[in-house]
Amino acid sequence: MNIRVRFAPSPTGHLHIGGARTALFNWLLARKEGGTFILRIEDTDVKRSSPEMVEDILEGLQWLGLDWDEEPYYQSQRFEIYRSIAGQLLETEGAYRCFCSPELLESKKQKARAAGLDWRYDRSCRELSEEEIQEYLKAEEPFAVRFKVPHKQKVHFEDLVYGPIDVETENIEDFVLLRSDKTPTYHLCVVTDDTQMNISHVVRGADHLPNTSKHVLLYQALDEPVPFYVHLPLILGPDKKRLSKRHGATSVLEYKKQGFLPAALKNYLVRLGWSPSDDQEIFTEEDLIAGFDIGRINKANALFDPQKLEWMNGQYISTATPEELAPEVKSLLKEEKLWDEAWEDKGRDQFLGILELLKSRAKKLTDFVDMGRPFFSDEIEYEPKAIRKNLSFADPAEAANLVAALEELSGAYRKLEVFNLENIEKILREVGERHSLKGGKFMGAIRVALTGKTASPGLFDVIVTLGKDKTVERLGKVPSLLQ
Numbered sequence: 001m002n003i004r005v006r007f008a009p010s011p012t013g014h015l016h017i018g019g020a021r022t023a024l025f026n027w028l029l030a031r032k033e034g035g036t037f038i039l040r041i042e043d044t045d046v047k048r049s050s051p052e053m054v055e056d057i058l059e060g061l062q063w064l065g066l067d068w069d070e071e072p073y074y075q076s077q078r079f080e081i082y083r084s085i086a087g088q089l090l091e092t093e094g095a096y097r098c099f100c101s102p103e104l105l106e107s108k109k110q111k112a113r114a115a116g117l118d119w120r121y122d123r124s125c126r127e128l129s130e131e132e133i134q135e136y137l138k139a140e141e142p143f144a145v146r147f148k149v150p151h152k153q154k155v156h157f158e159d160l161v162y163g164p165i166d167v168e169t170e171n172i173e174d175f176v177l178l179r180s181d182k183t184p185t186y187h188l189c190v191v192t193d194d195t196q197m198n199i200s201h202v203v204r205g206a207d208h209l210p211n212t213s214k215h216v217l218l219y220q221a222l223d224e225p226v227p228f229y230v231h232l233p234l235i236l237g238p239d240k241k242r243l244s245k246r247h248g249a250t251s252v253l254e255y256k257k258q259g260f261l262p263a264a265l266k267n268y269l270v271r272l273g274w275s276p277s278d279d280q281e282i283f284t285e286e287d288l289i290a291g292f293d294i295g296r297i298n299k300a301n302a303l304f305d306p307q308k309l310e311w312m313n314g315q316y317i318s319t320a321t322p323e324e325l326a327p328e329v330k331s332l333l334k335e336e337k338l339w340d341e342a343w344e345d346k347g348r349d350q351f352l353g354i355l356e357l358l359k360s361r362a363k364k365l366t367d368f369v370d371m372g373r374p375f376f377s378d379e380i381e382y383e384p385k386a387i388r389k390n391l392s393f394a395d396p397a398e399a400a401n402l403v404a405a406l407e408e409l410s411g412a413y414r415k416l417e418v419f420n421l422e423n424i425e426k427i428l429r430e431v432g433e434r435h436s437l438k439g440g441k442f443m444g445a446i447r448v449a450l451t452g453k454t455a456s457p458g459l460f461d462v463i464v465t466l467g468k469d470k471t472v473e474r475l476g477k478v479p480s481l482l483q
Helices: 017-033 051-064 079-091 102-112 130-138 188-195 205-223 252-257 263-270 286-291 306-319 322-335 350-363 366-376 386-392 394-416 421-434 440-453 457-466 468-475
Strands: 004-007 036-041 093-098 144-147 154-159 164-167 176-178 201-205 228-232
Touching: 004 201, 017 036, 017 051, 017 201, 017 252, 017 263, 036 051, 036 154, 051 252, 051 263, 079 093, 079 144, 079 176, 079 188, 093 130, 130 144, 144 205, 154 205, 154 228, 154 421, 164 205, 188 205, 188 263, 201 205, 205 228, 228 252, 252 263, 263 286, 263 306, 306 350, 322 350, 322 366, 350 366, 350 457, 366 457, 386 440, 394 421, 394 440, 394 468, 421 457, 440 457, 440 468, 457 468
Parallel strands: 004 036, 201 228
Antiparallel strands: 093 144, 144 176, 154 164
């Protein structure tokens, strides 16, 4: 079989997590089977669609590395095709004209609600005679085109996740294909496009399951083969309610701004509703493609766990090389006005050394900015709690002893010819012992002086990475910080 799948977002909103996962599963199926991945923009809602949202979708997919194989299709450019299919169904009596005005339909709905009843279109125009239809047309009465749902039949389709499904046609309304203003509905557009684009597998969210029986009827009326259906479980937030804006980021690109790597987000998304044959958590892209199997998609709804996503992102950061991380961190530093052009050439090794030092502690790329400020900026923000813990003394003699020790340490470092890990550690410990300073207290004071924080990477690594000049300069500021 020639596998052809499509991702068909509506540009009435951002590319969100649920849409990104749908795109990913379609993309993985196409890449696994050597098939074709199509991007189709469902922009028939002209009032709510916008070029900005189209750009957001395209940029989000490109950032995730979900490349499509043909030029994107835009439904707004295919209206005449949909109208032609609606006309075809009228000719074959698979559809009929409905002359009921919106006001009349709304009145019927209100009456049903007042009586405590559910309302479904009563098919009042379905049995109009040809003479009545011609009279309406002669009077130029506006009409919608409705699909003629067969009486007392059973719609059957196989879903590759949920199994065989049967729906009685008495539970399906004669749904609209073409509105009275001649704009097509979702049902007409999606089936028309899927047939004309030879889509073999429809992979979409489980919220579309109620639409599927209607679409199967349309395929049958058009004498077209029904594709395989793969409905993905819903994604729920930590509160077990459907994932929405209140759960955090509204767009995939927000995760980019927050410092997530596309590979990590893609890895996390694939585990929302899909289980590998083993307990593997971290995948290369090649692993994902080779191991992807739609037969292992779960029926149970998936739970979005932000902490798990952060953990996974941290795993990707920790195994990345500084060279791989450098472009993304550079971009963030530029936004914060912390980038030094010297790091492009002569300071390149120092810049990469800072990334190597910080990456094991980083969960997000933005952590390199937060944790790296002491390395990327000459201005240090001292945490009040860090000063209280490490630079506060009730006894003036203790404070004076610390200052003396730091002055001696600064002098020894200034004279040091080989400023490496072994030498700076040896000198620091010797000075601390001569001044009878406990290691924890002495090193804590130095850490605050150099970084402004109580926590940092290993102190000796920090000193080597900062270099001799910055270390000596910052140690000299301690007297002004004492409390």
